Amino acid sequence: MSYPRPTSHPYPFTAIVGQEEMKLCLLLNVVDPRIGGVMIMGHRGTGKSTAVRALAEVLPKITRLAGDPFNRAPADVPPQDPLLALVGITERPQQAEKIPVPVVDLPLGATEDRVCGTIDIEAALTMGIKRFQPGLLAQANRGFLYIDEVNLLEDHLVDLLLDVAASGWNVVEREGISVRHPARFVLVGSGNPEEGELRPQLLDRFGLHARILTITDIGQRIEIVRRRRAYDADPAAFTRQWQPQQRALQRQIVAAQKRLPQVTLPDEVLLFAAELCMVLNVDGHRGELTLARAACALAALDARTQATIDDVCRVAVPALRHRLRRDPLETTDAGDKVMQALTDLLARHNHRPLEAVSALTPT
């Protein structure tokens, strides 16, 4: 038996067939990390992990201080930096370097000390000194942290990750060392609803909630298999073939990130978002906030500087479906409920109907 060797060419993001909701949710978070991450729930074998792992390749590189294990931008590292000293780097490097946006994969079975960072065992053994060995949270700073099968991760670890993701800081106290380092990342979780529902408190803390289903279109399915086999046969050639699409998407992302601060949200659009949340009985204000941010990010992706009601409609389902109160008498899916509310609301506002909005193809 011979196996393909582990490859340095991940499957290209642009070669993923279908699953538009998931891809859109990921891209919105790329444009504006404040959206607060995404939870992807769906059938097995629908390409959840592939999509997340493919993300790094289409993201523009970031600049960090050369060799900084916390991925900080040079401007964020003072001349006498305590964090560098803790990891054993005595002199602050002068130069900067470009690195791919980190997409850190949290494996099941990772221990808490590796997630948060701990004392460097090697330094303790060989030199008898205390040094901090940064963990996965440091590696994920300014990038993405991906947890596959969130429902199988221990609760306390999930809580810890959500806390860090919300505050942007990781604090470790161990062996008399006290470390506080930046850990700003977009949390991406995935899971299968049949493995057990997630705690609602947990769901609510993800900005967006994408649902994916098995693709039923035969043409698309054949295309999936064909691309998968072509990739498995020769990953390098396959990724080369998709280079143009990858570059185009990357340019689009760079432009959107640059445009985002200029995107405005007219009052009538904000009111529409608020009204939608009211109709759907969404508790708190996270619903409106996420809707607003996601709509602006979508406008930026679309090369516009003003978010519209259409934008709100296009992000409403993933932004709200996990925030509805669960009613056992209700047999309709939460996403369908959001769509129903949208349809009614659009009619009341004399706006074009939802089908027309969904059919909009961005420029």
Add this chain to the structure above:
Amino acid sequence: MVAVPSALPFTRIVGLEAARQALLLLVVNPALAGAAIAAKAGSGKSTLVRALAALLPADSPFVELPLNITEDRLIGGLDWEATLVKGVPVVEPGVLARAHGGILYVDNANRLDATITATLAEVLSSGVVRVEREGLSTVQPARFVLIATYDPDEGDLPITLLDRLGLLVPLAEEGDANVRAEVVRRHIYPDGEADETAILRGLIQAAHERLPQVHISDDQMTALMQTALALGVEGNRADVFAVEAAVASAALAGRDAVDDADLRLAVQFVLLPRATQSPADAQPSTPQLPMAPHPSSADAGPHDSPTAGERPLQELLLAAVQTVLPPHLLDLPFAERRRGRRGSRGQTLNARRGRFVRAVMGDPHTDHIALLPTLMAAAPWQRLRQPQGTTRIQVRRDDLRMKRYRDKAGTLYIFVVDASGSMAINRMREAKGAALRLLQDAYVHRDQVALIAFRGQNAQVLLPPSQSVERARRELDILPTGGGTPLASALLTAWQLAQQARQRGVANITLVLMTDGRANVGLQAPAGDRQRLRDEVQRLATRLRADAIHALVLDTQVNYLSRSEAAQLAQWLGGRYVYLPNARAEQIAQALATASVSS
């Protein structure tokens, strides 16, 4: 753990034809990822798998995964002895990394721990083991095919795992007497088969080399995928497996093009066992939600749709499939799961009882200390902590490791008792007796009991989930009875209680409903509207069923001839129905005991 070559060569093992065929496809085409083989104990399944090792090239490892493996042995970790001797962290590869380039074999795979299964699934799809433990951070290659055998009488494989394995071999029908005789004969005279093994090894090698040239047409792929749709196969991973299986089958037969026989084999091993519906009642599947297409969705790839000429092949395939349909198609794990009756919910990680699976940092006041992991955690720091050269081991608070166990979580029994009407006093008394009886055994099973009574306008939680016999006795002293029958309200209250319990980690929930099933007070439905009253009850019952809440309906209708309603309710709930017009506490407890065994 490399297996001793089996005494019996692969070619000489009789029976298990399907399993043998699947294993050959797997070694020819590792893109199939693995095989799951269901067979009874003593059928020779493990002998067959071990015999496969002899057909592999000499440098391919064959590694067996023991069931009681700990996480660190599976994934790998710090080799403490070498680390302390050499003074630098030394990684000891786990079982997964050692299987790289070969076969990993698990017998009785249905008894694997949930986290181990999840890790296996992850490594199967990524091809690498990532070690992020105890201050180590490494990535090791781990590409292997996984062979899992199990006896379905002892439970099915978790779906997470089944899903990642290309070939699934369901339980075969019992072989006839001739085959059985041949099994024995060949065990008695096992010799003279060395060249058969050599020939087969050559065949596998040749097929493996032919693989890249084997062609499968678009029509053939369409036929496979339409079959997958008709069978309600979930996810798109099965498509890839089906195509790889057909290609492997052609390669093994020495052909450069896939033919109908190859497709049939692919359907048999890949698609059929994943069926969630029988092709006869195939209906249009759930359409994709209309979603905003994202800006770059202008895919370059062609999306050719099937043309008219492809239909016959698919029909041919389905027709062929009908003849080999397993008799209990929808009892296979994928279909069972679809009905919401299974889950990995029965297990929880906890600090007090069950099987010790891992050590974590924690609070020594509430948890049990794991001594060995604690000492190991303290070891590297000794030099740092005792510069003067004292020899006493210094253990600090940070080193303390607590035991985490995995066990079967207890069950919450929710008694839902109809307190309306004239017979209510009797019903309530016996329900109370049964609840108390259950609680007396609760300490052993860690079970809890709750009691909801319904009468008048709504249902009321008389006893919230509790393990305390004393409390139950006290709370159940006052039992109001009489009035209307708000069945829907009772089901809703039970569902809410179940949701709360799930959030606290109670996984198994059983509803014990004592009623005649006749609702006359609704949630929203007006009192006289029988149809709407019925609809409410049905919808709630269906929801309870979808949430995998077990149910037992004890029909208390005294009139034997008009007892259809409780039976209907039991059917909606997917639960058991027992006719107990004058239920006694002992009878209830007994009905519960048998229901738990059969669920």
